[in-house]
Amino acid sequence: MNRLEPLLNSPVVRHGCSLVVGLAVGVLLHYLLFRLSLPVQPFIYVAF
Amino acid sequence: MQVSEPHRSFRLSLPPWTLLAGVVLSFVTLCLLGREVSRENHLSHFARFTQWTSPETKYYPTVGEMMSHVRMRMKPGQILVMVGGNSILRGVGQPAGSIWTQALQDRLGAGYCVINFAFDSSNITDGAAVVAEALRNEFPRQIYIANAAPAQPPPPDGSGTYRFMFWEARSKGLLVDDPARNAAIIASNQNPLIRNPPPGGGDSLLELRAREWLDRWFYFQDFWNLVTYKWVNTVWGFYMPGPTQFLQPRRTYADPEPDRLKYSIDDRYIPANLAAELVNVRGCSEFTYGIVDATGFHEQKDATGHWVLYAPLWDQFNAGIKGIMPEELKKRTLILLSRSSPFYVRMLTPDEQERDNLAYLHAVDMWKAGGYESMDYGRDYTIGDYGDRTHLTSSGGAKLATSVAAKVREMSRSLGYLTP
Numbered sequence: 283m284n285r286l287e288p289l290l291n292s293p294v295v296r297h298g299c300s301l302v303v304g305l306a307v308g309v310l311l312h313y314l315l316f317r318l319s320l321p322v323q324p325f326i327y328v329a330f
Numbered sequence: 331m332q333v334s335e336p337h338r339s340f341r342l343s344l345p346p347w348t349l350l351a352g353v354v355l356s357f358v359t360l361c362l363l364g365r366e367v368s369r370e371n372h373l374s375h376f377a378r379f380t381q382w383t384s385p386e387t388k389y390y391p392t393v394g395e396m397m398s399h400v401r402m403r404m405k406p407g408q409i410l411v412m413v414g415g416n417s418i419l420r421g422v423g424q425p426a427g428s429i430w431t432q433a434l435q436d437r438l439g440a441g442y443c444v445i446n447f448a449f450d451s452s453n454i455t456d457g458a459a460v461v462a463e464a465l466r467n468e469f470p471r472q473i474y475i476a477n478a479a480p481a482q483p484p485p486p487d488g489s490g491t492y493r494f495m496f497w498e499a500r501s502k503g504l505l506v507d508d509p510a511r512n513a514a515i516i517a518s519n520q521n522p523l524i525r526n527p528p529p530g531g532g533d534s535l536l537e538l539r540a541r542e543w544l545d546r547w548f549y550f551q552d553f554w555n556l557v558t559y560k561w562v563n564t565v566w567g568f569y570m571p572g573p574t575q576f577l578q579p580r581r582t583y584a585d586p587e588p589d590r591l592k593y594s595i596d597d598r599y600i601p602a603n604l605a606a607e608l609v610n611v612r613g614c615s616e617f618t619y620g621i622v623d624a625t626g627f628h629e630q631k632d633a634t635g636h637w638v639l640y641a642p643l644w645d646q647f648n649a650g651i652k653g654i655m656p657e658e659l660k661k662r663t664l665i666l667l668s669r670s671s672p673f674y675v676r677m678l679t680p681d682e683q684e685r686d687n688l689a690y691l692h693a694v695d696m697w698k699a700g701g702y703e704s705m706d707y708g709r710d711y712t713i714g715d716y717g718d719r720t721h722l723t724s725s726g727g728a729k730l731a732t733s734v735a736a737k738v739r740e741m742s743r744s745l746g747y748l749t750p
Contacts, residue, residue: 291343300344304352311353312360313564316550319541323529324567325385325491327417327450 357548364549367556368394371402374581377429378420378446381569382583385491386450388565389558389580392551393499396461400445400469408443409747410469411738414458415476418668420448421727423590423717430727437735448476449492453484454665455654456492463659464504471747473738474659477666480693481618481643483650485524486514490532494542498551501542506656514653590717591724598718599673607719611674612682615689617643629685637685644696651700660701662745664737666730667693669708671716705737 289295373383376399383389404410413419413431421429431446438444447458454476462474478484488496499505519525519535526534533541545551558564559580570576590598599607619637620629630638655663667690669675675686690706697704707730708715715726722730742748 296343297345297348300346300348301352301355303344304349304354305356306352307349308353308356308358309360312357312548312550313554315544315548316554317565319537319544319550320388320390320565321385321533324388324569325451325532327381327386 360550360553361548364551364553368392368549368552369398371395371398372556372559373399377426377432377585379449380583380585380587382580382586383559384449387569388567389555390494390551391457392555393457393460393464393495393502393504394552395555396447396457397464400443400461400465403445404443404469405440408441409742410462410465410472411438411442411444411475412458412462412472413444413446413448413475414452414454414456414462415448415478415666416452417448417450418721419475419477419666420446420450420452421722422450422587423721424724424727425587425589426585428589428724428727430722430724430731433724433728433731434735434738437731438738442738451489452492453489454478455484455486455496456488457495459655460488460495460499460505463506463656464499466506466659471742471745473662473664473741473745475664475666475734475738477668478693478697479614480667480689481647481696483647484654485518486511486654487518490524490527493532494538497538497542498545501539501546506659508653508656510653511656514650589724590721591714593717595673595713598716599671599713607674608677610719611670611678611686614670615682615686618689618692619685637688639692644692648696648700651697651702655702657701661703662741663702664734664741665697665702665704666734667697667704667706668720669706669711671708671713671719672711673713673716674719703737703741705733707733 372395379391381387383391400410400412411434413434419430421431424430429446431444435442435444445458447461449457459474459476462472466472485493487493487500496505524535532538554564561579562577563570563579566576616629617627617640620627620640621638622628622640622642627640632638669690670686675683678686687709690709694704694706708726711722711726711729715723715729717723717726
């Protein structure tokens with residue numbers, strides 16, 4: 283773990299990771315808008 | 331689970347503004363991509379919508395993707411023939427390659443572009459009508475075809491499951507702002523069942539408008555439909571095949587429609603369903619002729635033996651079809667009245683058969699009086715032309731294509747589409 287500490291403290295890594303997490307959250311938000319807007323019950327076709 | 335101290339401090343030290351910038355960057359990028367892909371056709375090898383590209387499996391085609399598909403298909407100088415309506419016009423009973431709209435395209439030739447945007451249980455005012463209206467200025471030489479049963483006016487903003495298309499187009503400013511239709515929509519939505527449909531019948535009006543308002547800005551429907559169609563299906567449902575197979579993109583699913591021409595008569599006209607099907611057939615004309623007195627509704631003929639129209643029903647119908655479409659689009663609209671299979675019609679009493687025939691003929695007259703073009707079909711079809719009570723086999727589809735092609739040519743002439 284000690285070997286990772288300098289890496290984790292690097293500003294570039296911290297900003298990079300923050301950006302990646304942010305990008306993922308943005309994608310998730312956009313997908314959630316799509317997914318939550320779909321009707322819960324599917325349409326079931328019955329010929330009549 | 332315990333998080334180690336370096337990890338905890340790392341997580342806490344993630345710069346929030348960079349994180350927020352990442353959120354905004356990806357969200358805005360997807361919105362812009364969604365806007366962009368709404369203008370590109372991604373429906374490949376398209377002959378019609380199938381279960382895999384319809385609300386039956388939670389795929390809700392956007393108006394944008396349908397408009398893009400039309401743009402891709404239309405060649406310079408062609409007349410657009412947009413087919414909407416329900417499963418009958420979608421071609422249920424006709425396998426891929428033998429769909430009636432393909433026969434219609436063959437009969438009309440290269441001067442016309444026939445596009446089948448019909449959906450199961452869809453109505454005259456659903457998807458295809460919306461797309462044709464949205465493209466009215468781009469492709470002014472257009473004919474819209476849909477089907478109906480006698481004396482049934484469609485809702486002005488589309489029917490339950492498919493109403494999202496009307497509201498999507500409206501929220502994006504693609505439709506004619508027609509005062510008569512606006513008034514009809516307000517009146518129609520007074521009905522609590524239309525405003526808040528039961529489960530499986532589509533979104534409530536409030537949810538629908540909220541969704542389409544959000545999509546107007548964020549284009550999430552177009553973007554994720556593209557992903558679902560082209561790369562990976564993101565919408566699971568119990569109807570999708572296999573535990574992992576459902577991830578396959580929608581474009582890889584074949585059109586599953588069987589060829590009902592190969593069905594035996596008992597498979598087409600299931601004996602156990604006979605009573606129920608006769609109720610359906612009678613229902614097409616049951617309340618179209620008659621009177622209401624203190625004891626209720628009675629079918630009635632006058633002294634000369636002619637059926638008496640049930641005026642309240644037809645008055646309601648006439649009022650209903652007035653506001654479903656802007657005036658300028660009515661004359662290019664062909665309403666087909668779909669008759670039931672002779673297998674069942676011949677089982678009705680002679681009086682019922684006469685009433686059934688008259689109801690279809692009168693409905694054609696009423697649509698015409700309302701400013702639309704209209705014709706019925708099926709009276710001279712055989713039992714073999716039907717795959718069940720109402721859907722056509724490819725032989726019936728070929729007959730329909732022949733008569734509709736003649737009508738489309740006639741309409742093209744009268745609308746001035748053929749003058750150079």
